[in-house]
Amino acid sequence: MSEELLRLEHLSIDYKVKGGYLSAVNDVNLSVHRGEILAVVGESGCGKSTIAHSIMNLLPGGNEEIEGKIIFKGDDLRTYSRRQMEAIRGKDIGMIFQNPLDSLNPVYKTGKQVEEAILLDGIDRVQAWNKVLDLYRDVKMPDAEVRANSFPHELSGGMRQRVMIAMMLSRNPELLIADEPTTALDVTIEAQILEIIKDLKKTYDTAIMLITHNFGLVAEVADKIAVMYAGEVIEYGDVYEIFEKPLHPYTTLLMKALPRKTKHEGRLQTIDGNVPRILDKKPGCRFANRCPYAMERCQSETPPEIYVSEEHKCRCFLMEEGKEADA
Amino acid sequence: MSAPMIEMKDVQKYFRVSKGLFKTSAEQVKAVDHITLSVEEGEIVGLVGESGSGKTTLARVLLSLTKMTGGEAVIDGVNLGKASHRDMDKLHREIAVVFQDPASNLNPRETVESSIMRPMIIHGVPRSKAKEKAKEVLEMVKMDLKYLDSFPHQLSGGQLQRIAIARALALSPKIMILDEPTSALDVSVQAQILNLLLDLQEQMHLTYIIITHDLNVIKYISDKIAVMYLGQLVEFGPADVVGNHPSHPYTKGLMDAAPILDPRDRGKEKEIMKGDPGSLIDLKSGCRFYARCRYATDECKDKDPDNVILAPGHQVACVHPLNIE
Numbered sequence: 001m002s003e004e005l006l007r008l009e010h011l012s013i014d015y016k017v018k019g020g021y022l023s024a025v026n027d028v029n030l031s032v033h034r035g036e037i038l039a040v041v042g043e044s045g046c047g048k049s050t051i052a053h054s055i056m057n058l059l060p061g062g063n064e065e066i067e068g069k070i071i072f073k074g075d076d077l078r079t080y081s082r083r084q085m086e087a088i089r090g091k092d093i094g095m096i097f098q099n100p101l102d103s104l105n106p107v108y109k110t111g112k113q114v115e116e117a118i119l120l121d122g123i124d125r126v127q128a129w130n131k132v133l134d135l136y137r138d139v140k141m142p143d144a145e146v147r148a149n150s151f152p153h154e155l156s157g158g159m160r161q162r163v164m165i166a167m168m169l170s171r172n173p174e175l176l177i178a179d180e181p182t183t184a185l186d187v188t189i190e191a192q193i194l195e196i197i198k199d200l201k202k203t204y205d206t207a208i209m210l211i212t213h214n215f216g217l218v219a220e221v222a223d224k225i226a227v228m229y230a231g232e233v234i235e236y237g238d239v240y241e242i243f244e245k246p247l248h249p250y251t252t253l254l255m256k257a258l259p260r261k262t263k264h265e266g267r268l269q270t271i272d273g274n275v276p277r278i279l280d281k282k283p284g285c286r287f288a289n290r291c292p293y294a295m296e297r298c299q300s301e302t303p304p305e306i307y308v309s310e311e312h313k314c315r316c317f318l319m320e321e322g323k324e325a326d327a
Numbered sequence: 328m329s330a331p332m333i334e335m336k337d338v339q340k341y342f343r344v345s346k347g348l349f350k351t352s353a354e355q356v357k358a359v360d361h362i363t364l365s366v367e368e369g370e371i372v373g374l375v376g377e378s379g380s381g382k383t384t385l386a387r388v389l390l391s392l393t394k395m396t397g398g399e400a401v402i403d404g405v406n407l408g409k410a411s412h413r414d415m416d417k418l419h420r421e422i423a424v425v426f427q428d429p430a431s432n433l434n435p436r437e438t439v440e441s442s443i444m445r446p447m448i449i450h451g452v453p454r455s456k457a458k459e460k461a462k463e464v465l466e467m468v469k470m471d472l473k474y475l476d477s478f479p480h481q482l483s484g485g486q487l488q489r490i491a492i493a494r495a496l497a498l499s500p501k502i503m504i505l506d507e508p509t510s511a512l513d514v515s516v517q518a519q520i521l522n523l524l525l526d527l528q529e530q531m532h533l534t535y536i537i538i539t540h541d542l543n544v545i546k547y548i549s550d551k552i553a554v555m556y557l558g559q560l561v562e563f564g565p566a567d568v569v570g571n572h573p574s575h576p577y578t579k580g581l582m583d584a585a586p587i588l589d590p591r592d593r594g595k596e597k598e599i600m601k602g603d604p605g606s607l608i609d610l611k612s613g614c615r616f617y618a619r620c621r622y623a624t625d626e627c628k629d630k631d632p633d634n635v636i637l638a639p640g641h642q643v644a645c646v647h648p649l650n651i652e
Contacts, residue, residue, distance in 0.1 A: 043513035044484075142602060156603055186377040187540060191584040191599050213513060216543070216586020220593070239590045257518035259547035260588045262567065263525055268518035268547070274483055 005175050005207045006055070007031040011068035013050055013059070014281075021065070023278040024050045026231045028068075029305065032175065035205040037197075039218040039239070042228030045275060048211045052179050055209075056095055057085050072175070090117060094173035098180035100160035104152040110163045111136075111148025117170045135166040139196055158189035165196060172204060179211045194221055215258055219243060224311075227251050230275055230286040233305075237312035247314045249291050285316070293318060330404065331365040332502060332534045333389065337398035338362045340384050344608060356607045358384040360558040361398070363634065366551075368501075371528060371535040373549035373566065375542060375581065377604055380555040382538045386504050389536070390424055391415065403501060420450055423495035427507035429487035433479045439465075440475040443494045450498060457497075464493040467530075468523060485516035492523065502534045509544060521548055542585035546570040551640070554578045557604050557615040564641030574637055574648040577616045614646065622647050 013025040025047040032038045040048045053059050055070055057077065070077040072093065077085070089095075097103055105113055111132050118128040129148075136144035139162040152160060161181065168176060178197065182190040198221055200206050210222060218225055218239065226236045227248065235248040246252045256269030273290040285291070288298040297317060306319040340359040358381045366372050374382050387393045389400065391407060400407040403421055405414045426432050433442050440461050447457040462472055468489040479487060488508065495503055508524070509517040525548065528535060539545055545552060545566075552569040554562045554577065562575040573579045580600035587593065602619050614620070614627040624647065632644045 043515065158603060186603075187542060187586070188377055188581060188584045188600050189603060190586070191597075192601075195599060214586065215514065216588055219587050219590045222590075243590050254514055257515045258588050259518075259521065259543045262546060263548055267522045267525065270519045270522060271515040 002034040002036065002205075004031050004033050005073060006209070007069075007071040008051070008055075009069040009071060011051070011054070011070065012066070013047070013054055014065045016063040016065070017279075020280040023231050023281050024064075025054070026278075026281065028233050030226055030233060030236065032207045032209050034174070034207050035201055036223045037201055037208040037210055037221050038224045038226065039210045039212060039222035040226045040228060041212055041215065041218055043213060043275060045277075046228040047231040048213075048228050049179055052095070052177050052209065052211050055177060056089060056093060090120075090168075090173065091171045092173055093175045093177065094168035094171060095177045095179065096161070096164045096168055096181050098183050100157070100164045100184075101152060103164060104160060106152055109149050109151055110155065110160075114148075114163065114167045114170055117167055121171075131170065132166070135169055136162075138169060139163075139166045140192070141166070156189075157185050158192065161185065161189075161193055162196075165193070169200070173206070175207045175209065176200070177209045177211070180213070181210075182217065183212075183214070190217075197221060215254075227254070230278055232286060232315060234287065234315045235313070237309075237314075241312055247308060247312070247319065248287075248316050249293050249318070250287050329368070330401075332368040332370070332403055333364075333366040333536075334401045335362055335364045335398065336400070338385070338388060338395055338400055339397035340381075340388055340393065341396045354608050357558045357610060358607060359388060359395075362555075362560045364553060364560060364563060366534060366536065368534055369528075369532045371537065371548055371550045373545035373552045374536060374538045374555065375540065375545055375552060376555035377581075378540070379557075379604060379607065381558040381607075382555055383506060385555070386424070386506055386536065386538060390422060390504060391418070416450075420498045421500050422502040422504065423498065423500035424504045424506065425488070425491050425495050425508050428511055429484065429491040430479060432491060433487060435479050437478075438475065439477050439479075439482075439490050442479075442490065443497055446494060447497050460497060461493075464496045465490075467496060467527065468493045483516075484512055485519060488512065488516075488520055489523065492520075492527070496527070499531075500533070502536070505535060505537045507539050508537065510539060510541060517544070524548070542570075542582060543588060554581065557607055557610070559615060559644065560642075561616070561645065562643045564638075564643075568638075568641055572650045574641075574643040574650050575616075575645045576620045576622050576647075576649060579649060580619070622649070 008028050008030045011025060011028040014021040014023050028051060042048050054066060114132045114135060115128050118131050132148055133144050136148055141147050141159060141162050147155065147159060182193050201208060222239045225239045225242050226233045229250050235242065235251045242251065246255050253269055253271045259268060271290055276286060278286060283302045284300055285298040285303050288294045295317060303315045303317045305313045305315050307313045308319055338359060339361060342356040342358055344354040344356060362385060376382050388395050402418060405418045443461040443464060444457040447460060465472060470489050509520050512520060527533060537548060549566040551564060552566050553560055556577050562569055562573060562578045569578060570582060573582055580598055583597040584599065600619055612631060613629050614632050617623050617627050627646050630646060632646045634642050634644050635648060636642050637648060
């Protein structure tokens with residue numbers, strides 16, 4: 001297997017809120033390898049964006065408590081100083097967000113904003129501008145030269161996301177964190193952006209951590225998938241394996257909730273209840289109250305990560321008992 | 328066969344482009360351009376297309392939230408352009424709408440009960456009766472009556488969408504227009520809402536027009552699919568034909584762009600469309616999809632494609648429709 005770039009070890013993040021600590025992320029162990037797309041999926045509020053932001057040290061600061069290690073190429077990023085982190089952001093780890101309009105400066109031409117990142121590497125302006133145009137062509141921006149001289153409001157949503165990708169590409173990071181990169185886009189534009197992301201993996205061997213709630217994206221591009229529920233990774237493994245034979249009851253139910261059939265073939269699976277808000281960690285499985293297979297011990301003991309094969313792990317006692325969720 | 332529930336003939340909605348405060352230019356935005364479409368009672372029609380294709384404008388025309396600039400639309404026997412006040416009043420009771428973001432469509436300072444009662448009060452239903460009906464519709468959307476006194480901020484996204492649906496049901500409509508009813512929701516909640524919509528439709532024989540950009544949802548729920556591109560209807564027909572064997576190249580491109588829901592489908596060949604739809608202002612003659620179409624010929628450049636009926640109930644506006652034996 002290729003080289004491991006990022007490893008999260010027992011990562012837990014709690015937010016201090018009125019009345020206690022809100023457990024946003026709990027005991028997450030994940031790794032991303034070169035040339036691999038890891039999709040972190042889950043419903044809103046499951047902690048997936050919190051993980052992404054914690055890697056880049058972009059959490060709001062002040063009211064969160066972080067435990068565990070964020071190891072990037074052998075070094076724990078949590079021990080880095082502010083200046084060391086600044087050097088890593090963009091250059092080693094790039095990030096693109098859901099809404100590119102929030103990340104672009106409205107009063108500068110988009111090309112200039114991409115150039116700014118390149119100038120950091122000490123290249124002269126003429127060369128830098130040419131590189132901008134090259135990058136615009138790399139991300140298949142129509143009329144690269146015109147668009148580089150356009151302001152963000154003059155571009156469509158898809159083009160703005162291309163600018164963000166060009167900006168990220170300009171530093172050629174080894175790890176890319178993409179937080180819902182296509183949520184604001186039309187499906188046709190989404191398909192185009194996904195092509196660029198796939199190319200990126202192929203051409204530069206970039207490791208990509210894709211944060212999304214959209215199982216379509218996962219099925220389309222991911223190699224590995226980590227399913228999150230209420231702050232925990234409840235199942236992790238190869239994307240083909242998990243789509244074909246999910247093991248955790250939550251994953252199993254979710255897969256059946258996807259509209260993969262027509263109404264004539266029956267109703268979709270639903271999951272009763274809501275995602276709990278975990279205030280002050282207690283032992284027990286976080287899915288137990290909604291789980292059709294819940295046993296007594298699920299209420300009082302926290303299920304460990306159980307490896308069912310070398311690369312497939314699942315946080316559920318059913319695995320220990322040798323049973324399967326067969327919803 | 329009885330008359331269709333909704334019949335549109337050459338419906339147009341053009342907007343003038345403003346040039347500053349007092350001037351309007353001769354340019355027009357043809358948001359909805361000559362749409363001819365009929366929907367039978369009890370049918371679920373999915374309306375799809377990229378953003379800016381005119382889906383929501385068409386819905387607004389049907390809801391008489393905006394006036395048509397041309398054409399004719401007859402809804403349950405009422406002609407939108409010529410109806411009397413009394414007829415329009417009747418129509419407003421018969422046609423209800425549910426919007427995308429339930430949180431922004433419910434008054435944050437009103438309880439669930441008074442939100443649901445509001446449309447009934449406006450339409451002159453006595454308070455006591457409205458109160459009863461509010462309980463009834465809340466049960467129909469499978470919510471506990473204890474939520475009657477809740478405020479929107481106390482509810483989750485899925486619950487809010489249920490309230491919005493309950494409110495739409497308050498006047499016992501015949502037609503519901505659902506504008507992106509599930510796109511703000513998570514997968515498991517989306518499944519709950521889709522099931523609820525299907526249950527309600529079966530119980531009350533409602534007619535739905537569902538607007539969404541989620542093609543997998545549309546394929547799941549619709550009887551028929553209507554595809555719009557730059558203000559025009561390019562294809563309309565049975566869901567499984569339009570969804571799986573489309574005849575318009577644009578429909579094919581759109582369906583190919585739909586995210587697969589199983590990694591084993593990765594090998595399937597896809598035709599990814601290049602570019603984006605472009606502007607609705609000052610469109611040239613000829614097929615609007617010409618520039619992006621891989622099957623385009625010179626004929627398409629000059630000639631406006633006519634609606635071709637391929638099979639009963641399946642129409643397509645293309646010079647060279649695909650998948651024809």
